Amino acid sequence: MKNTITNGNTKLILLHPYILKQGNPNRLWLIGLVSVFAVASLLTLVYTRESFHATTTTTTTRITAAIKHHQQILPKSVMRALVHYAVNTNSTNHMSQTDIKQISDALKQCSSPCNFLVFGLTPETLLWNALNHYGRTVFIDENRYYAAYMEEKYPEIEAYDVQYTTKISELNELVTSFREQSHNECRPVQNLLFSDCKIGLNDLPNQLYELNWDVILVDGPRGYWPEGPGGISAIFTAGVLARSKKGGNHKTHVFVHNYNREVERVSSEEFLCKENLVKASKDLLAHYVLERVMDENGRQQFCRNHQQASS
Structure with missing residues (x-):
């Protein structure tokens, strides 16, 4: 409800006290801003996941192709x-x-x-x-x-x-x-x-x-x-x-x-x-x-039969 009081060319509008109790305008603006931000974040996340999946798939395909290509090429030596x-x-x-x-x-x-x-x-x-x-x-x-x-x-x-x-x-x-x-x-x-x-x-x-x-x-x-x-x-x-x-x-x-x-x-x-x-x-x-060879005295030797080379 509002009351209007006319005094010459000037009008004075008085708001009924119960309207002021309906809510804080700043709080409404904050709720609205948070809602917009949440929607924007959700859309960004969806887009990023799709983009990452596409990039990963492309990279994997390229790596696989490179490996197959490398396997088909003989080493230079x-x-x-x-x-x-x-x-x-x-x-x-x-x-x-x-x-x-x-x-x-x-x-x-x-x-x-x-x-x-x-x-x-x-x-x-x-x-x-x-x-x-x-x-x-x-x-x-x-x-x-x-x-x-x-x-x-x-x-x-x-x-x-x-x-x-x-x-x-x-x-x-x-x-x-x-x-x-x-x-x-x-x-x-x-x-x-x-x-x-x-x-x-x-x-x-x-x-x-x-x-x-x-x-x-x-x-x-x-x-x-x-x-x-x-x-x-x-x-x-x-x-x-x-x-x-x-x-x-x-x-x-x-x-x-x-x-x-x-x-x-x-x-x-x-x-x-x-x-x-x-x-x-x-x-x-x-x-x-x-391989290593030892004689009966535990000494390292070339051949078991020492006479074989001269025979």
Whole structure:
């Protein structure tokens, strides 16, 4: 209710007291504002969830497509190896298919990524690196310029050069010296980095002496002449590295190529031992499996039968 009082041109409106009691205008405005904010928040949440779902779906689709695309692309090292062997299939220097398969089968036996040591940079270098794609493959060569060239041309190759001090013409003398020191400087289990054994390689990168090698291939150094280094030091070093493994699988596969040559055959029988010979493929590739050996006195030794190498 309202009462109007007229006084000349002026009107005075009086509100009845009960109207003032109907509610606080500020409170009504607050309720309205909160309602609008709640509706806006709800709409925003719905939109955001739909947008996030769409974005997530798109991202997942892209990742899945990228993985499938990556799986369809061969690693560069494998592609290089395929191209190399497609171009050089007629080379007479390649290892035979039978011998390559033996080494490949040994690499497959690794329960974890293989540590593969190769003495010699050969026509099979790219192949060995590709077959051991998920492991570590290290190449040792006597030619520092060729090792540098291979690393520059093929960045995935890890190669080091080493200086050999032995000579093929000194084979008998070196074997005699080894036998005299086989329980001392030339013992079968040791860190060659600190050894003075004449036929041991002690100038490799330090880290290589600490690795547990699963497979070792001796296909170098080159040398068919009396003054050439031959495989004496490489085979001895392979035998020590194989027997000096720490932890894990203590067995190491050691392959010696060109086993038909006297220096490789004599060195293999002396340092790797006939008792460990698994197979000799047409006298070109010998396959040994090595682990630590103790004699009856608990001393470490190369061969159980000491007379076998000289027989």
